[in-house]
Amino acid sequence: MDDLKFGTRNKRGDWAPSAHAEIAPFWAWPPQISKVLKWLVGYIWPWNAFHMATTLLYWYYIIPGVETMKTLSWDWALWLYAVNGVGIFIMYGAIEFFYYFKRRQGSRFKYNARFPADNPSDVFWFKSQNIDNFLRSYVFGISMWTLVEVLMLWAFANGYAPWLSWSEHPLYLAFLVFIAPAIHDTYFFFIHRAIHWPPLYKWVHSVHHNSINPSPWSSLSMHPVETFIYHGVAFLHLIIPSNPIIGLFQLHLAGYGAVNGHIGFDKLELTEGATLDSHAYLHYLHHKYFEVNYGGDGLVPLDKWFGTWHDGSKQSQAQMEARFEQKVARMNAKKN
Ligand SMILES: [Zn+2]
Numbered sequence: 326m327d328d329l330k331f332g333t334r335n336k337r338g339d340w341a342p343s344a345h346a347e348i349a350p351f352w353a354w355p356p357q358i359s360k361v362l363k364w365l366v367g368y369i370w371p372w373n374a375f376h377m378a379t380t381l382l383y384w385y386y387i388i389p390g391v392e393t394m395k396t397l398s399w400d401w402a403l404w405l406y407a408v409n410g411v412g413i414f415i416m417y418g419a420i421e422f423f424y425y426f427k428r429r430q431g432s433r434f435k436y437n438a439r440f441p442a443d444n445p446s447d448v449f450w451f452k453s454q455n456i457d458n459f460l461r462s463y464v465f466g467i468s469m470w471t472l473v474e475v476l477m478l479w480a481f482a483n484g485y486a487p488w489l490s491w492s493e494h495p496l497y498l499a500f501l502v503f504i505a506p507a508i509h510d511t512y513f514f515f516i517h518r519a520i521h522w523p524p525l526y527k528w529v530h531s532v533h534h535n536s537i538n539p540s541p542w543s544s545l546s547m548h549p550v551e552t553f554i555y556h557g558v559a560f561l562h563l564i565i566p567s568n569p570i571i572g573l574f575q576l577h578l579a580g581y582g583a584v585n586g587h588i589g590f591d592k593l594e595l596t597e598g599a600t601l602d603s604h605a606y607l608h609y610l611h612h613k614y615f616e617v618n619y620g621g622d623g624l625v626p627l628d629k630w631f632g633t634w635h636d637g638s639k640q641s642q643a644q645m646e647a648r649f650e651q652k653v654a655r656m657n658a659k660k661n
C-alpha cells in the first residue's frame with residue numbers, strides 16, 4: 326500500500342500522517358451526529374471489543390471460583406501471571422514478529438524509519454532495547470499487573486467492595502463498561518503527568534522513556550512503581566459500586582491496551598487492501614517530545630484543556646516550542 330497517499334516522509338525517512346489527530350467529536354458544539362456515530366463505531370471496534378472479548382474469556386475460563394479467590398495464594402496468582410504472560414506474548418509478540426522481525430511492511434506507515442534492533446544503546450540492558458523491554462515487561466510489568474488483579478479479585482470475593490449484579494443493575498453497569506476507556510484516559514493523564522514531575526521522572530518514569538522509538542515490547546517496560554500505579558486504575562472499581570468483570574475489563578484496557586501507543590506504525594497492513602489503525606501517533610509524539618500528550622487519544626481531551634495537546638500539526642509544534650522557550654526563560658530567571 327502506498328503510505329504517501331496518507332502522509333509524508335522526511336529526509337530521514339520518518340513518516341507522518343497528513344490528517345491531524347482530533348479530539349472525540351462529542352465534545353464539539355453543536356453536535357454533529359453523523360461524525361459522532363462514525364466515531365462511535367471506531368470507539369467500539371476493533372480495540373475495545375477485543376479487550377472486552379479477552380475479559381469475558383478470562384472471566385469464564387481463567388479466573389478461579391469465588392471460594393478460591395477468598396484466600397490469597399501463590400497457586401492462583403501464578404496461574405494468572407502465566408496467562409497474562411502468554412496473552413501478552415501472543416498479542417505483542419505477533420506484532421513484533423511480523424512487523425519488527427519479519428518487517429513485512431518495511432517502514433511503510435512507520436513514524437520512525439529506524440528499527441530498535443538496528444540501534445544498540447548503552448541505556449538498555451544488554452544494549453538491546455528489545456531484550457531490555459521484554460525482560461522489564463515480564464519481571465515488572467506483568468507481575469505488577471497480576472498483583473493488582475489478584476488484590477482486586479480477592480477484595481471482591483471477600484465482599485470488601487460492593488459487587489453489583491447484572492440482573493439488578495444492568496443499565497448502570499453497561500454505562501460503566503461504556504465509560505471504562507474514558508476512566509482509563511483520565512486516570513492515565515493524571516498519574517502520567519505526576520510522574521513527569523522531575524524527581525519522580527528521574528526515579529520512576531525515565532525507565533519507560535528510554536525507548537524514544539518505541540515498539541510493542543516498550544508498552545509495559547516500566548519501573549515497578551509505575552506499572553503498579555498504572556494498573557492500579559482497576560482499584561477504582563473497589564471504590565465505586567461496580568462488578569469484578571468491569572474491574573477486569575479496566576485492567577485489560579491498561580495491560581493489553583498499552584500496546585496501542587507503542588506500535589510505531591500508523592497502520593498495520595493486514596492484507597493488500599485492509600489495514601488496522603493503531604491510534605499510536607499521539608503517544609509516539611509523547612515519546613519523541615516528552616512534554617506533550619500525557620493522556621490518551623483525545624477521548625477525554627485533558628491535554629487540550631491543559632495546553633499540552635500535540636496533534637502533529639505545525640501549529641501544535643510551534644505552540645510546543647514556544648512553551649519550551651518559556652520554560653527555559655523561567656529556569657534562567659530563577660538562576661539569576
Ligand atoms: Zn509510552
Ligand SMILES: [Zn+2]
Binds near residue numbers: 530534611615
Ligand atoms: Zn511519559
